[in-house]
Amino acid sequence: MSFIGPAPAPEDLRDVSYLLTDIDDTLTTDGRLLPETYQALWDLEKAGIAVVTVTGGSAGWCEHIVRAWPVAAAIGESGAFVMTARHNRVEVEYWEDEALQSERQRKHLASVAPLLVGRFHLAHDQHFRLADVAVDIVGYPRAEVDALATEIRALGGTVAISSVHINTWIGDYNKRTMSERLLRRWGLGDEELARQVSFAGDSRNDAPMFAFLSKTFGVANILPVLDDLPIKPRWISADIAGRGFVDIAKALLAARG
Numbered sequence: 001m002s003f004i005g006p007a008p009a010p011e012d013l014r015d016v017s018y019l020l021t022d023i024d025d026t027l028t029t030d031g032r033l034l035p036e037t038y039q040a041l042w043d044l045e046k047a048g049i050a051v052v053t054v055t056g057g058s059a060g061w062c063e064h065i066v067r068a069w070p071v072a073a074a075i076g077e078s079g080a081f082v083m084t085a086r087h088n089r090v091e092v093e094y095w096e097d098e099a100l101q102s103e104r105q106r107k108h109l110a111s112v113a114p115l116l117v118g119r120f121h122l123a124h125d126q127h128f129r130l131a132d133v134a135v136d137i138v139g140y141p142r143a144e145v146d147a148l149a150t151e152i153r154a155l156g157g158t159v160a161i162s163s164v165h166i167n168t169w170i171g172d173y174n175k176r177t178m179s180e181r182l183l184r185r186w187g188l189g190d191e192e193l194a195r196q197v198s199f200a201g202d203s204r205n206d207a208p209m210f211a212f213l214s215k216t217f218g219v220a221n222i223l224p225v226l227d228d229l230p231i232k233p234r235w236i237s238a239d240i241a242g243r244g245f246v247d248i249a250k251a252l253l254a255a256r257g
Contacts, residue, residue, distance in 0.1 A: 019200065020053075022205075024055065080130065104131070112155065134166070136164070137165060138163075145166065158170070162205045176209055201216075
């Protein structure tokens with residue numbers, strides 16, 4: 001395992017019991033979950049480190065993850081909801097209210113769709129989303145992506161830009177707010193948040209999480225957007241995406257001895 005610049009010392013990570021992580025281009029590599037990355041998730045669980053995925057990904061994606069992966073919870077659509085699984089039943093908690101967030105999504109989609117005509121396309125999994133609108137941005141120049149984001153903000157939408165999507169919604173939540181709600185429900189106070197919780201991410205939409213927690217990691221593919229982040233990750237893996245995540249997991253596991 002190796003890092004760009006300073007590497008975490010064992011004492012930095014020894015008390016970490018929760019790892020929150022982005023998915024696209026943090027866990028996945030070129031859109032796929034590598035076997036060694038999936039094994040790292042199982043290794044973390046076995047060591048007693050609870051993993052929570054915190055993603056802009058759809059409810060359909062999160063429902064599968066929380067059932068099939070070794071994770072304690074899945075926060076989806078940039079904080080719109082959190083899913084947990086118990087006895088093969090998935091429980092969904094919305095940031096506000098299912099009906100309210102669904103109605104806001106319907107109206108926001110109607111407003112955003114005309115901006116995309118001839119330019120962009122809705123994400124292929126839009127039909128599996130409960131609260132947000134997602135636009136594919138892979139292959140588009142950054143200037144065009146940022147221009148569309150500005151137009152959406154002018155409509156009143158909250159915007160988060162990942163490596164694969166513009167995610168937009170109406171509401172005052174984000175990855176951080178739902179993560180903090182979940183962690184505090186699990187009994188973590190300010191001291192425990194600082195000492196026991198870590199985060200791994202790769203993109204601009206992870207900025208709220210880098211600002212929230214002190215023990216934060218970026219994978220190497222975060223470097224092109226590093227200057228966009230008001231608060232940067234504390235440590236950056238030398239490898240990219242899912243392989244970088246494996247090194248992060250190894251560092252956490254090694255700190256436990």
